Amino acid sequence: MATGKRVVSSRLRAGHREGESIRTLISHAQVMRRLKELAAQIRRDFPKEPLHLIGVLKGSVFFLSDLARELGGEVSFDFMAVSSYGKGTDSTGEVKLIKDLDVSIEGKTVIVVEDILDTGLTLKYLLRIFREKKPKHLRIVVLLDKHERRIADVHADYTGFTIPNEFVVGYGLDYDERYRNLPDVCVLHLGTRTKAKSA
Ligand code: IMP
Numbered sequence: 001m002a003t004g005k006r007v008v009s010s011r012l013r014a015g016h017r018e019g020e021s022i023r024t025l026i027s028h029a030q031v032m033r034r035l036k037e038l039a040a041q042i043r044r045d046f047p048k049e050p051l052h053l054i055g056v057l058k059g060s061v062f063f064l065s066d067l068a069r070e071l072g073g074e075v076s077f078d079f080m081a082v083s084s085y086g087k088g089t090d091s092t093g094e095v096k097l098i099k100d101l102d103v104s105i106e107g108k109t110v111i112v113v114e115d116i117l118d119t120g121l122t123l124k125y126l127l128r129i130f131r132e133k134k135p136k137h138l139r140i141v142v143l144l145d146k147h148e149r150r151i152a153d154v155h156a157d158y159t160g161f162t163i164p165n166e167f168v169v170g171y172g173l174d175y176d177e178r179y180r181n182l183p184d185v186c187v188l189h190l191g192t193r194t195k196a197k198s199a
């Protein structure tokens with residue numbers, strides 16, 4: 001609609017607070033390009049199979065919805081919510097289940113969709129639960145991999161980008177529930193304040 005006024009896109013307003021600053025690490029365009037490649041790779045491995053995506057809330061919502069649209073073929077999805085005990089950037093390794101799956105995954109080709117693989121403790125916990133439910137195939141796709149931080153022996157089958165050990169926000173990833181709506185993946189600088197980790 002042409003109103004004559006200059007419209008400032010909400011995309012340009014990062015919403016950062018005093019002492020916080022962000023710098024783009026991976027642009028939205030780069031994310032979308034890489035997603036097409038990941039979707040093609042997954043479809044090459046499972047050309048005719050119905051794919052059941054399981055998104056880990058909340059960080060994976062944009063990634064899952066964009067990936068689902070690139071995959072083509074028969075796709076269904078479900079969500080799981082977990083939270084990691086302990087504060088700060090170092091997880092205790094204890095994971096609490098907040099929301100379980102809605103439908104059975106037995107006999108299905110399941111792709112777990114995660115925003116970021118950090119220590120790997122969350123995915124290790126989830127994979128144990130999922131394996132017990134006897135899917136036909138169980139694969140993991142992560143948008144980001146902070147390889148240096150790994151504690152648990154977990155590997156993603158499909159990885160968007162390997163990134164350095166920095167705290168990132170945007171494209172679903174948050175800091176204190178903020179910044180998820182940034183289209184780009186950005187590094188967050190907090191000045192002297194300490195970082196908090198949330199799922
Ligand atoms: P992990 O269990 O240490 O592998 O990390 C699990 C969760 O921690 C991820 O799914 C994210 O929700 C969160 N997380 C880890 N690193 C970051 C980050 O750099 N920014 C935002 N969230 C993060």
Ligand code: MG
Nearest residue numbers: 056059115199
């Ligand atoms: Mg997460």
